[in-house]
Amino acid sequence: MEIIKNGKVFTKNFTFEKADIILDKGEIKDIIYFGNNGDSTNNTSDISGSTDANNNKSDNNYTRIIDANGLMVIPGLVDIHFHGCVGSDFCDATLEAVEKMAEYEKEHGIAAICPATMTLPKQRLMEICKNAKEYKDIQMNTKSLEKNNEQVNTSEKLKAKLVGINLEGPFISPDRVGAQNPEYVQKPDAEMLQELIDESGNMVKLVTIAPEREGAIECISKLHDKVRFSVGHTMANYDEATLAYESGAKHATHLYNAMTGLNHRKPGVVGAARDAKNVTAELICDGVHIHPSVVRATFSMFGSDRVILISDSMRACGMPDGESELGGQVVIKKENEARLVTGELAGSVTNVYDCMVKAIEFGIPIADAIKAATYNPAKAIGVLDEFGTIEIGKKPGFVLVNEDFSINQVL
Structure with a gap:
C-alpha cells in the first residue's frame, strides 16, 4: 500500500479538506479526512471516505509515503x-x-x-x-x-x-x-x-x-x-x-x-x-x-x-x-x-x-x-x-500543487 499524507485534498464536493489518501493495487482504497487541529474527526459533509485514522497511523504499513503537507492534491x-x-x-x-x-x-x-x-x-x-x-x-x-x-x-x-x-x-x-x-x-x-x-x-x-x-x-x-x-x-x-x-x-x-x-x-x-x-x-x-x-x-x-x-x-x-x-x-x-x-x-x-x-x-x-x-x-x-474526482475505488491520478499553483508532483 501507498499513502499521500497531510494534503489539502480537492473533494467531490469541490472543497478542500485536509486528508490522507490510501492507495492499494492501483486504486484509491481510502480517504481519511481530518479536522482543523489535524486529528481524525467525524466529518459531517457528504464526503466519501473514512474518518478513522487509527488503523493507518503506522508508516510501516506502506511501501511508499508521499508527504503532501502544505500542498493541494487535485484530480488529474x-x-x-x-x-x-x-x-x-x-x-x-x-x-x-x-x-x-x-x-x-x-x-x-x-x-x-x-x-x-x-x-x-x-x-x-x-x-x-x-x-x-x-x-x-x-x-x-x-x-x-x-x-x-x-x-x-x-x-x-x-x-x-x-x-x-x-x-x-x-x-x-x-x-x-x-x-x-x-x-x-x-x-x-x-x-x-x-x-x-x-x-x-x-x-x-x-x-x-x-x-x-x-x-x-x-x-x-x-x-x-x-x-x-x-x-x-x-x-x-x-x-x-x-x-x-x-x-x-x-x-x-x-x-x-x-x-x-x-x-x-x-x-x-x-x-x-x-x-x-x-x-x-x-x-x-x-x-x-x-x-x-x-x-x-x-x-x-x-x-x-x-x-x-x-x-x-x-x-x-x-x-x-x-x-x-x-x-x-x-x-x-x-x-x-x-x-x-x-x-x-x-x-x-x-x-x-x-x-x-x-x-x-x-x-x-x-x-x-x-x-x-x-x-x-x-x-x-x-x-x-x-x-474528474478523487474518490474511493477510482484509480489514482493526482497533481500535487504548490501554493503558487506550480506543479510539485504528478502521480
Missing part, C-alpha cells in the same frame, strides 16, 4: 479539445505521435486526453480514428504493446490515458473555418459520421457541427445518443443554434471563437448556448483567445457547472518559437501565441493546466477553475467513473 486534469504538443499532432495518425502527446500531457498534470482532429478528407479521418483505436487497444493490452515496441516508446514514463476523439470538422461552415483548411469542409453527413464512429471503436466523443448547414439538424437528431454534438465553426444565429440544441446538441466549441458573437440584439451561438441549460461551453483560457473580463463574464453567465477549460493546443505547444504546422497550414509560434502566415490566430500553445492557472489569475475562484478542468470535462464525455 481532462483535456477534451487539443490537437497536439511537443512537435506531434493527433492528425499525424501514428502511434508515436499519440504516445509523445500522452507523455507531455501527463507531465503537465493532465490525466485523460480526448484529442481533436482537423477538417480533413474522409480517408484521412478514418486513418486517424483507426490509429486512435489501435493506441487505446495497446493501452489496454500490454502484450500488444510488446508486439508494437518498434512503433511505440515502451518507457516507464507516466502517460495520460486516451479516452476519446474530438472530431472538430469537417462538418463546419466554409465561412468560419478559422485556422482549418476550407478545401475539405463538407456538409454534415450522418452516414459518414457513423462510419467514423465504427472505425474508431466508438471512441468518438465530440463532433463539431455548424447547425445552419444542410443536413446538420438531421445528423444531430439521428446520432445525438452516440456522440456529443458541439455547435462551432458556424455562422448560425440564435434561432439556428437553439434548434440544434433542441435537437440534441449539448456543447459549444471554443466559445466566442469561430462563431457568431454575443450582441445585445443578436445573441448568436453564445446566447443560445447560455439559454440551453444542459449545454456545456468550452473556453480557451490562454490569455490570448479570450480577454480576462470575458472569462469572468462567461463563468458568471454559465455557472461553474457548465464551463469547460480547454487548451486547443497544437504541435507547437512545448516547442521553441518558430515555424510549425496545423492541419497542413504553416503556423508561426511566437511566445504565447501562434498564427497562420495570413495573421489568423491559430490554436493555442498553452496546455490546459496552465490555462487553469490563468483562469485563477483572472479572478475565477480556485474551486471553480479546478472543477472546469477536471469534473466538468470528464462528465461531458462520459468518463466521470474513472476521472
